[in-house]
Amino acid sequence: MTRLSWFNTVSLTLGFAFLYIPMIILIIYSFNESRLVTVWAGFSTKWYGELIRNEAMLDAAWVTLRVAVMSSTIATVLGTMAAYVLVREGRFFGRTLFSGMIYAPLVMPEVITGLSLLLLFIGLGLDRGILTIVLAHTTFSMCFVSVVVSSRLVTFDRSLEEAALDLGCSPFEAFRLVTLPIIAPAVISGWLLAFTLSLDDLVIASFTSGPSATTLPIKIFSAVRLGVSPEINALSTIMIAIVTVGVITASLVSKRNALRRQKDEQAAVQNA
Amino acid sequence: MRRWVLIAVPYLWLLALFLVPFVIVFKISLSDVALARPPYIPQFSWDDGIWAFLRELDFENxxxxxxxxxxxxxxxxxxxxxxxxxxxxxxxxxxxxxxxxxxxxxxxxxxxxxxxxxxxxxxxxxxxxxxxxxxxxxxxxxxxxxxxxxxxxxxxxxxxxxxxxxxxxxxxxxxxxxxxxxxxxxxxxxxxxxxxxxxxxxxxxxxxxxxxxxxxxxxxxxxxxxxxxxxxxxxxxxxxxxxxxxxxxxxxxxxxxxxxxxxxxxxxxxxxxxxxxxxxxxxxxxxxxxxxx
Incomplete structure (x- = not known):
């Protein structure tokens, strides 16, 4: 296991080339001078300038960001509650239906979720806009949050919580002071997942948005249908950069925390 | 009491925004094309009883x-x-x-x-x-x-x-x-x-x-x-x-x-x-x- 065989080296190289070359090309050509995206005509950052001056695009970005913050925050609260109910509350009336409703949205085709929510909103007479997109995004992303959080709750040592209750905490205090700090990394990754899902969603947003609220993916989709454009390349580059920085930072932070915990545990063992 | 709230909030959310929309899709798929042209408002008149509801169902779609x-x-x-x-x-x-x-x-x-x-x-x-x-x-x-x-x-x-x-x-x-x-x-x-x-x-x-x-x-x-x-x-x-x-x-x-x-x-x-x-x-x-x- 020390050295890679030639087969493994080749498959890893080709595999990661396949995963990354399309995005690298996209990034390179976002700095292309020419509007013809497939012909290189010299380095330029003019498409980034165009992007900043594009009011409609900025509006859409702002709408998308607000929707993502609101929906992922509500989804994290609801999803954590749902995870707690699923893992801790044992039997209650309608439990099977409840867990079914948590897992079904994960595998539901987006076109169906979008269509059904739109028909609901029309039935209720709700004007389609930011509110309806937030409601829709919250609904599917709370299920993802709940799966992430419940996988952490399952491995959680319950006696810690019981100790807190024995020492006079109310159930809510026990949750806030003991459970929440321990499951916090899962709750944060749940929030991040919900946030990215919301930023990224095209199909459900297209069904549930109205003329008053256009999100960035809707804008990108309508531009992309007309063909490749350098402005969209520039926008994609910015989005890829943000995600890359975010993912690398998150993994470094979690690595540092893991190291620190290891050290603390060692220190505790030595002191004992 | 607290347990009840904890279960009810996510439960009701999913019922209202996941299950009910499905029932609506199902109902509309069984409704008459001519009646269901937009702007169509799903109408649930349970007052007429379940038989009237079933009679309205239409498999033509x-x-x-x-x-x-x-x-x-x-x-x-x-x-x-x-x-x-x-x-x-x-x-x-x-x-x-x-x-x-x-x-x-x-x-x-x-x-x-x-x-x-x-x-x-x-x-x-x-x-x-x-x-x-x-x-x-x-x-x-x-x-x-x-x-x-x-x-x-x-x-x-x-x-x-x-x-x-x-x-x-x-x-x-x-x-x-x-x-x-x-x-x-x-x-x-x-x-x-x-x-x-x-x-x-x-x-x-x-x-x-x-x-x-x-x-x-x-x-x-x-x-x-x-x-x-x-x-x-x-x-x-x-x-x-x-x-x-x-x-x-x-x-x-x-x-x-x-x-x-x-x-x-x-x-x-x-x-x-x-x-x-x-x-x-x-x-x-x-x-x-x-x-x-």
Whole structure:
């Protein structure tokens, strides 16, 4: 296991080339001078300038960001509650239906979720806009949050919580002071997942948005249908950069925390 | 009391925004086309009693789906594209997962992150990135013509081939991760034993490694197949006018033809088709969880 065989080296190289070359090309050509995206005509950052001056695009970005913050925050609260109910509350009336409703949205085709929510909103007479997109995004992303959080709750040592209750905490205090700090990394990754899902969603947003609220993916989709454009390349580059920085930072932070915990545990063992 | 609130809040949310919308889709799929033209407001008049409700049900939209060949062709073509692209994703993904599991220990977290990173990147952008590569004057054709492999550009964009490329590309992490997890758990001494007992490397792989990674392969295949079946974004960006996929048909039925009852019926049938793979997937996951305990 020390050295890679030639087969493994080749498959890893080709595999990661396949995963990354399309995005690298996209990034390179976002700095292309020419509007013809497939012909290189010299380095330029003019498409980034165009992007900043594009009011409609900025509006859409702002709408998308607000929707993502609101929906992922509500989804994290609801999803954590749902995870707690699923893992801790044992039997209650309608439990099977409840867990079914948590897992079904994960595998539901987006076109169906979008269509059904739109028909609901029309039935209720709700004007389609930011509110309806937030409601829709919250609904599917709370299920993802709940799966992430419940996988952490399952491995959680319950006696810690019981100790807190024995020492006079109310159930809510026990949750806030003991459970929440321990499951916090899962709750944060749940929030991040919900946030990215919301930023990224095209199909459900297209069904549930109205003329008053256009999100960035809707804008990108309508531009992309007309063909490749350098402005969209520039926008994609910015989005890829943000995600890359975010993912690398998150993994470094979690690595540092893991190291620190290891050290603390060692220190505790030595002191004992 | 507190327990009751804790259960009720997420429960009611999902009932109102997940289950009820479905019932509405179901109801509209069974309603009369003429009555259900937009602006259609679903009306639930339970006052008339359940029999009146049942009498109103109308299967004409489903009958319409069977008479117009567009729909069953679209279902079949979605199934074909989903099955074939799942298989292709497996072919591409397995060697990568295998290479990762055999890589030196200290590389693995980085390799893992490299697989996960595209997953966090916008799906739409990843699909879009292939437009510039596959188009007539795209980078792929430029390279092929420059090296003299072909003399006239290939038409790949706006065909089913481009859809396959798009599905393999975007869903590859879903295939790699479960297979990698299965291979990572594998006991290396089993392979050594097989080789000691006279297996060639390939035989050892085929008789020992591959069967032991079966659960990962199954999980990965479902994770690709299920979303690929109802895919809309990939066929509408990379596919052509001839690419028939049911997600696209539903979208067009709804937004272009504005035929809500038929769109709803298409959705219900798609859901029925998905029930089988979803149940199989759940079973596989459960078996795996039990095996781990």
């Amino acid at each position: 489903y009958i319409f789906l069977t008479t117009d060949s567009l729909y069953w062709k679209a279902y079949l073509s979605s199934l074909k594209i989903a099955v074939f692209s799942t298989f292709l994703t497996l072919l591409v993904g397995y060697p990568i997962a295998y290479g990762m599991a055999r890589a030196p220990e200290e590389w693995r977290p980085t390799l893992m992150m490299l697989v996960i990173l595209p997953f966090w990147t916008s799906f739409l952008i990843r699909v879009y990135s292939w437009m510039g590569i596959l188009s007539q004057e795209g980078y792929l054709n430029q390279i092929l013509m420059w090296t003299g492999i072909i003399s006239t550009p290939l038409t790949i964009l706006n065909t089913n081939t481009a859809v396959y490329v798009g599905i393999v590309y975007t869903y590859l992490p879903f295939m790699i991760l479960p297979i990698y997890a299965a291979l990572d758990r594998l006991d290396g001494s089993l392979i050594e034993a097989a080789e000691d007992l006279g297996c060639s490397r390939f035989q050892a792989f085929w008789l020992v490694t591959f069967p032991l990674s079966r659960n990962g392969v199954i999980a990965g295949s479902f994770l690709v197949f299920i979303p690929a079946l109802g895919e809309f974004v990939i066929p509408s960006i990379l596919g052509g006018s001839k690419t028939l996929m049911i997600g696209k048909v539903l979208w067009e039925e709804f937004f272009s033809n504005r035929d809500w009852p038929v769109a709803s019926a298409v959705a219900v049938v798609l859901l029925l088709i998905l029930v089988v793979p979803i149940v199989l997937f759940q079973r596989n996951q459960q078996r795996q969880a039990e095996a781990e305990q």
